[in-house]
Amino acid sequence: MSVHTPVLYHPFEIEYREMVTFPGKSYRNNYFTLIYIIDGTGIQFVNHHRFNYRKGNLFLITPQDTFSFDITNPTKFFFLSFNTSYIKLNKDQDWVQRMDFILNNASHRPGCILKNKVDKPLIASLVENIVQEQNNQQLYHSKITETIVQTIILVVARNIALKLPKNIKENTGEAVLDILHYIQENIFTPDRLKVDEICAKLGISSSYLGKYFKKQTGETLQQYIINYKLRLVEMRLLHSDMRINEIVFELSYTDESHLNRLFKKYKGINPSEFRKVQSAIQQPDKYNKTDVS
Template identity: 65%
Template sequence: MMTNTNLYLPFEVDVKELEQFPKTTRKNNFFELIYVVGGTGIQIINNNQFQYRAGNLFLVTPQDIHSFEILTPTKFFFLRFNEYYIKTNSQNGLQETVRRMEYILQNASHRPGCILKNTVDKPLIASLIQSIINEQTNQQIYHQKITEQIVNAIITIVARNIALKLPKNIKEATGEVVLEILHYIQENIYNPKQLKANIISEHFNISLNYFGKYFKKQTGETLQEYISNYKLRLIEARLLNTDMRINEIADELHFSDESHLNKVFRKYKGMNPSEFRKTFSK
């Protein structure tokens, strides 16, 4: 049996200690970060399995079908957020957080497994989640505002860790420089003049002749392939999660016009953006 779960707030947190996970396969209309405070078992997502333990953090998207098989009593921390959370942050001027949130939404791998790839982030996430639990338990003045700030920090850390696993050759031990380059590309994706190879290589003090080979070796993609694929993920997210018109998306991402975006999208996806939205949006 599969159930659809709704979320009525921009974000919500929940802590549950379970000996058995509900005997339903869940599909949500929101994004969910699930942290294992303690316990062991198996995460089942899209017919894949992953053995979980304390300290694991999972990201479940609206496209995912998931459940858990609990082997030893497990304490779960749930952080759920939806498109309204993004819009709220945007209205409050937190553009940096919005961009990082987008990066999570478009680039989740939809595979099982802990998304914490950066070893130093694991104790940091554990501390931040415990801080949220404390704030929600003690309910002192400004606890909700403090919780919001911690949630934003968690989202930023998650974005950094997802960056580690996106290009196919990125590994946990990949050098810090290429991660900084990926971050630079994400930050400047709306500013194409800053995404030229000569500009990026100069910014990171890397020889232009060497830069292309270095980027391809570290990520498994050429610079232009990575930029194009990242733009496509941004387009998909807007088609599925917003009411933006195609020409508005084209303008935001600096395509020459709507027909140019349609041509590029069809080349990679085999259908135009309108068909994609109609086929895959809820």
């Protein structure tokens, strides 16, 4: 795999590179890419959002994403690229559908994909094992590498799934996954999120939709849409320089006061204060300097 290549020629490809500067400005691939930071620091850009990266971060770039890196300190990157054909090699069709759904719904989420703390040392170990297998080229190294790759993708899926509704489990019905997928695909188009539109698109009766969704996910359809949009607001506040009015326009809130009221209701703080507090937490030196002038 090469960061320059828009086409993947094998079900999965692996590359390990140490860089001082990241070549080019921005890329868009037609496959999934996992990028693990073995060492180094800098800034990750995904879809015009930014995230300060460091050792141990793992990023998932989906086919819809554009990305680049601004390297501050020399960085050791581990690239694992795979396409949907690799997922579909598995004979368990339920697994294939679930993985495809989960991975495709990782979009709109810049930053490290690892939300489960116990998975961070696990991923570090798995990446190290792949690098060793690739370097040593001992008997069965290809098969062992393939097994480790599948494990890494499963761990990533688990971390993405942590952000899905609380009642979503491995045996959840396919229909509710279709509903979630439709909502997330159309989150920027409110007219398509009306009950009648969802029902018409997915062939579900309006009287059945609400009860079914609540039973399967543990929250109402409207509550899920509100919470999902607020998570997108959080991501933009944390990882972009977008102004509040730009976020309001992108996510189709009525106006700034509407977003302020809603955000404060669910988060206990308004968006501007949230951004300031989180910035202070992430960059304490910026806010704790003593004025000696």
